[in-house]
Amino acid sequence: MNRTALALSLAGVLSLAAATQAAAWTRSSSTTTARGIYNTQAAGACAGGTCSRGATTTGPYGGTVSRSGSVTRTAPGTYNYNRTTTGPNGNSVNRSGTVTRY
Known part of the structure; x- marks a missing residue:
């Protein structure tokens, strides 16, 4: 009986750890256009009522555009957001x- 309880507790902890890891993600992609190839790296995560994301795209001539932002749940049905986008010239x-x- 004790082994069953221990096994169930361990399964619960592992499920919680898997759910926490599932809240974070990374992604990369390449897009080919007539002007060249654009490479994008992005990552995000959610924890404690806040989800955040950041992405950087580099163009074929080395210019980089970055975007980062977050959304926070402040009350049921209410969310604050912020985002910053930085272009290739800074x-x-x-x-x-x-x-x-509502």
Whole structure:
């Protein structure tokens, strides 16, 4: 009986660990256009009511565009978001706000 309880507890811990790892992800891709190949690396994760994501795309001439952002649940049906995009010349655009679901 004790071995069964131990096995169930261990299975629960492993399931929790798998769920935590499943909340993080990475991705890479390449897109071929008439101008050349664009390579993108992206990663994201969710924890504690906040999901974040970042991505960087490098173009065929070495220019890089980066975007990072997050969404946080602040109350049931209410979310705060922010995002920053940085272009190949170093200029940035920031966006942020609140979305409420009725």
